[in-house]
Amino acid sequence: MASSRRHNLFNIPAHVGFVDALAAGLLARTADPLDRARMLVLLPNRRAVRALTQAFVRQLGSAETAGLLLPRMVPVGDLGEDDFDRLMTGDIPLAPPVDPLVRRLELARLVRALPAGDTGRSAIEALRLGDALGNSLDAMLAEEVSPTALRDAIADKELASHWDETLRFLEVIITHWPPVRDRMGASDGGTRLAAAIAALIARWHGAPPQTPVIAAGIVSGTPALARLLKAVLDLPNGQVVLPGLDTDLSSAGNSRFDAIICAEAEEDPPLARDSEAHPQHAFKLLLARLRRTREDVAEWGHAAGPDGPATRTPLVMAAMAPAQAGEGWLDTESAPFAAQAFENVRVVEAATAAEEAQVVALALRRSLETPGATAALVTPDRALARRVAAHCRRWGIAVDDSAGTPLPRTPPGALALAMVAAMAGQFDPVRLLALLKHPLVSPESEARPAWLRRVRQLDLALRGVRPAPGLEGIGAQIDYWLHDPRSAGRDATLADWWDDVAALLAPLEALGNAREIRLDALAETLRRMGEALTGERLWSGTDGRALAARIEALIAEGALFGTMDIAEAPALVDALLADVAVRPGWGGHPRLSILGPVEAQLARADLMILAGLNEGVWPAQPSPDPWLAPAIRAALGLPGAARAMGLAAQDFVRALGAPQVLITRARRDAGGPMRASRLLLRLDALAARLGVGPDALLRDDLLLRLARSLDTGLPPVRIPRPAPAPPAADRPRTLSVTEVDTLIADPFALYASKMLRLRPLDPLDDDPGAAFRGEVIHEVLEIWVKDGHPDLASLARLTEAMLQREGRDFPLLRALWGPRARAAIEWAGTALLEAVAAGRVPVGAETRGALTLGNGVQINGKADRIDRDAQGAHAIIDYKTGSVPKVENVELGYANQLPLLALMLERGDMRLPAGTPDNATVNALEYWKLGGNLAKPGEIKAALGKRQAETIPGHLQTVHETVTDFTTQLLCGTAPFRSQVHPALVWGDYNHLARVLEWRDRPRGSRP
Template sequence: MFSASDTPRVFGLTAGADFPSQLAQGVLARTADLAPEALARVEIYVNTTRMERRLKECFSQNGARLLPRIRLVTQLARDLPFRHIEPAVSSLRRRLELSQLVTALLDREPDLAARASIFDLANSLAGLLAEMHDEGIAPSVLQTLDVPDQSGHWDRARKFLQIVEQFFGDDSAQPPMAEARFRRVVETLVELWQSTPPQHPIIIAGSTGSRGATALLMQAVARLPQGAVVLPGFDPHLPRAVWDRMAADETHDHPQYRFVTLCRALTIAPTQIALWQDSETQPARNALVSLALRPAPVTDQWMIEGPKFSGLDAATQGLTLLKAPSPRIEALSIACVLRDALERGKTSALITPDRTLARRVTAALHRWNIEPDDSGGVPLGQTAPGRLFRQISTLFGRKLTAEDLLSLLKHPLVAGVTRAAEREAELQGPKQEGRGYHMLWVRQLEGALRRNGPAFPDRTALVHWAAQREVDDGRMAWVRWISDVIEGFEPVTDRSLSAHLDHLLAASRSLVGGADGHDDRELWSKKAGHEARKVITELTREAPYGGTLSPSDFSAMIRALLARAEARDPNEPHPKVRILGTLEARVGGCDLVVLGGLNDGTWPSLPPPDPWLSRQMRTACGLVSPEQRVGLAAHDFQQAMGSNEVVLSRAIRNAEAETVASRWVNRLTNLMEGMSQAGRETLVEIEEKGRVWVEMAERLEKPDASVPRATRPSPRPPLAARPRQLSVTKVERLIRDPYAIYAERVLKLEPLNALAKDPDPRLRGIVIHRIVEEYVEVHRDEPLAQARARLLGIAQKVLEEDVPWPSAQRIWLARIARIADYFIATENARRARGTPVAIEDKGEMHLPEIDFSLRGKADRIDRAEDGSYLIYDYKASSPPSKSQLKKFNVQLHLEAMMVEDGHFEKLPAGRVTHAQYLGLGSIPKTTEIVFDRDHVHTTRHELIALISAYDALDKGYTARRAMEQMGYDFGYDHLARFGEWEDSDDAVPEDLP
């Protein structure tokens, strides 16, 4: 197939070439004159599965024939039966083993790192271990590093690095990782080929040699009698002087530097690399990009070669620079570009390392029912099975909140209905389809939990809810099934990985299969289920190496494992629209490519954090440096720039700040600006082409008509719909925010309580009321110390019963302890003035003049020795001020009126002389009201005037009429669209039917 050669055989394909197609054509052309079976003896090794699949398609398109053997480079370690090399262990097992070693180290020296980071540290060590194996670097190299700054960080890092030493050497008791076995296989193969080189053609294609073991294999293949290496994205436009300068300066961040390294190892010059095929797709653009990406030390050549560049028009034909104002508009603009290419019958691809951008573009394409062929797929943790596993694992070892329970029950895989329950429910009402009964009961349970459910629902609470229905429609069996599953979560403690995993699988299967366990196949169905089964099966197999884990460590492990795995979308993708990572982009074959996310920090990406070795230390060891990663990313960029149509895309600003354009885009634009007037005009033209797509995307995002800003509402419902009964506290609300009364009493709307129960001010008020009431009932004339102990004992009991958060219990008990002496002293003073005769007493008063009823519930009413009454109201915060009492806080005035008219259940009519607000906040304070003999008449007159005002048709329920300086609303501001209007805006009345 190849003619004899005294030098290693290295070929290149230029940027933009359809690599699989050109490779196949070259192989067919070189074997055209040979026997048909000669092609079958050709071995071709490629670096990605997509390249392998595409290459086979290219050979098949050239008619029926025997095909060459096409494999992945990494398959060598699996296919070649070198018995002296042990089979590789999975990377998961190695990470689990490392996590145990890290745990043991932290047990000895707990100050080295947080225990929550054990699995992350093990992952990082596993990555370093794999890289060292791949590059053939022994741990002794790390020990000989010259670190002049002997800081504590390096000392701590060395203790972790010593962990990996046992995994090196032929005499290691540990089986090798995949990278170590691949390196040993390559070294064995190279040694074997030196004595008995194969005579059939062997080709390594599409790899840059960025991995040490792969580079070693490429060098060996290039020296074989019928071996060849075909490099992707080779730049034939670089002058020899630039190649030599790169070799001398070691400019690792240049896209062609890996080829310099390969040529140096093969003792050939880069200019000796021949083109695999003579044709070049975009010679002018490749030359322009080559000039733009010259190494930094020689960019002064722009001054000389830039003005002489004659192919600018040809180079920028089909080139677009798209600068979007935001990532969202960038994604939509890219989607418009891809759709336009599809309508023109062209194949297109988005190439980006930014998975968030890829997902946004996919979502934007869905508006036209276009499903792109996404090489990245979806992280398994974001699929239905992955989310279920993550949700359950986070519940181990802690109490289940209402939010946890409902998010679990609403998961799409949780069926949750027994066949018996279905039959019983069908008898009680119309049949629901699919998960109908389950979701019906979940919604009803959610309503109950939002209204007055416990913070941590358990079996007792669930059974109580189900028992409230007179006829059991099957939900009792449903809640028992749920209870059986969730009861096992909280008791989980440190245990073996196998035990954690068994519990996770049992809970998952029970939730998916329902109480009867009749069918959990949905958990493992579709592509996501298949991938989840692979991950769980591997974890089950390697679990014995996981040791003992805490619930939080197990949850972190599950999240990490699911994040590393991917599942392809089960929908059939469109064959002409692709989303590719930068590595898959070498496959080529697209008429139009969009290079998306071209901002520094995205493409090229920021170097990954390395907790072990600095940049200089990595270079000294021979590991891949951050600059080399930038060079590989630059090569991917250069490769994609050779396509027929190219759109360079970036967002000018992200969610936080303005972005910086990718260094390669900056180089290209700076070069064009400095060329000549023609260069600047051409740059404006390609930017204008991008602006067209941005404007199109912005038009798609803009609503068809402007939405007018909401006005301050003041609805005027019919008189018959207006409330004829209010409580004393609702009268205060009517004064401050009439719209809240309208929404609650006319529209019959209630604020939706949050699912997540918190120790909020409302609960604190309830708790304070109960503590005070219980203390008042058992009050004795006793020394302060005994009274204080009695009060705090009651507080402790009430907090344990009503506040299920230990931290809140301690904080609130400490607050009560701070005000205990004040409260006891003032309580003794209150006892001297009168005796409690009514606690939480209810009353109702009818005003026949306006046909209106007033209801009230007094916290406490005392009777003085002269027979008069004193009314007290407890506040968990500060009491109202004197000015607020005159205008807004009329509760105690109304209660006093009701007492004097004899409208409380437990009290005869009598005069009220005083009332007090007892503020029991962090700074205790009381506000007292002294009533004169005319207060009943005055209060009654003002109440009748207030209600009568709202009995007029022209009186509207204005939103936030007199909120003053309240730090909270009544739960209806969002309904009134507050925020689109301000408190200073005039109300707009609206008559309602």
């Protein structure tokens, strides 16, 4: 019976360029251009329409394209297309498809209305749960399963108790969503597609078109599309053209195809779900729904290139044979033509994902060496695609990525997110500067260079501990910085400039100060703020127009979502922008393209680069449905998770049919080692079975070597250890006591700080560290000592006032460090009062002094505290909230702060109160270690050990001689400033400038 059917079901093999063969066949079937113009061609999507249009141009040549009449081409998979609506519905009014953004917001609102337990449900969580519900709804509607069937499916299964909770969520799409959709006068995509197809079929039954109707490239076996294809086959001039069906009717081919279990034609659902991962499963399902067999499929013919070798297709089909197909492999006698079939298939295994991107970019560039040759990268890995496009841009090659760029990754989208982040973060320095430094930002009243100069000054002002939140806190920090004599690059007009900027940002702050905000109000504020900060630049270009459209949609529809906490705004806005893909309208290279597997289904180039062939990437790991468990999907008759893997395998097989194929993978990515894709492993297994060995899939080592050498450059040249030796007249003559230690341990660091005037910048938005905590304790003790150290109660009051002031914006600091600070300060006060009781009285706090050496170099310093005992001897005390220098380092002359301060005191160079004798002596050098822990809040350590009173005079003389010697050589002479003379004592702020890693670990005996 099958042989008596009219042959109107065709196939174009995988090794034949589909759109070129289709165009050639349509041209051959319509000699009259007017007949061709009356033809209707149904295609899967808009990209297929564009590809077929280009194929017609290639087939006819430039001489005939001026008057080219093309068939009417309609993408049946794109709802909302004007051609689709006019073709499908005719005069029958159908509800328009619901706007995707509106549905997302409505489903999220319905999810938020459900009880959420004690912790509540965040806005972004509600949006994600709503998106998952929408995906489940689409999956059911595509298979024409009513959402109400969910109740029966769950009731029929013995499921865990948590499914009662799940059913409560599913009630959103069963009960709550349909009335909302109907009130909007809209329809779901799957329902509308089925209704449109039903209207078209009814119209065709009443008046069958007499002109040709061709459905080409449609493999989806959903019931609605299957009915459409069957209706096309029933038309007088209807034809269906399949892309890449395995038409091998030999025993091996039949064994392969018969082993694919299809639930539509077989009565074995479990095996059918296992077969869904096969690349031919979709074809078998479609043929079953069309009530056709492979014997009914004829070859389309008219191969027009670019085509691969015909011998490759059966080999690839054999490699993909199901495991249960015992005879599905080719016989070993097929080995002689295997090497020829895979002659132009190359494989590259890169070490890393970055190296793989470099290999692919080189392959694309190499293809341009052949005049007229085309190349396409096909990969589901969007990060890899972006890397390849970036590599091509460095050579001036712009490659169009069909997936586009997510809106948040474009400059306008990133600016919108920066505004939301700054508002949610109360304008903390990092987020504020990210906003103000954005390349689109500068008001129309100020030029971009002048704006950036101001922003860089603001960057300097905001370095260090985070200021108080809000715009007012930023202004207070600027005032503090402008009045701090230590600030470099101060400009008094910065405060006036910031006042103008704060006025611009005030509406954003006012919105952020609200406890909860509405999405439409946020979108309106972003619109006004974007114009205030950029003028009209934010809305220009393709990406700017895309952002404008999404902002306007959120203004119009955002009220549906309700209110949200301000802290949730950045993640929510990011999610709402991420589903907008920005594609350039022009400018891509005419012979190169980057395609996703779906976009590449009907595309063909001379070189097809299949990249990202790792397990979990191609094919991707099936994403579990959070709402529809496998048992529920099976009960509803929905496709299993493996269906997506089968479609990915189908895309791989089809792309392998190109004349030249390059397959690439990376052995590891940022997450760790990667396994080769099962699709690539099947090809290797086929080569091994045929006895061809590794030569069947040749490795392109040349590309790999080029990629690895591209950025290597010339061999490294050893540069000697830096030893700058400026003239003696240019060297500094003044040092602080801490800089003396730097001069001895790391002269280059002193050269960089004192002569080059380079200072390490504090981090932005820094947490209060050891230096900050030390300043707080020093200030409390200084005030208390200068007030006469009356009692511990007054010290406690000072401590609490300081903690309240400094911990106002750092509650965690106050909670965690506050108890230790109180204990340490109380210990210091107690120790001081005990010393007073023993006859030792403080005579100075934060006392400054200076020491002039015999060579004219002046040493400046400041003592935290100076005490005098009853005999007139003095003790110099240094408060330490960090580590304390070891006694041996002090003895060896590597920690000279206290000895130098003692020399200043004994020589009368310390600014002590009136009445201090000129012949002061020092008998104690002490470190008071503060803030260790609650069990041991403080400790007094003698700088020179327990017998320091005896050793201090000799040690002071030694320090004086040593410091004089070092300063004479390095500050008064011409000795070079070498780096890291004593590496164990160096902090390393200037190690990168001294290129320490280049010379420190050289082999012994190598030249410095």
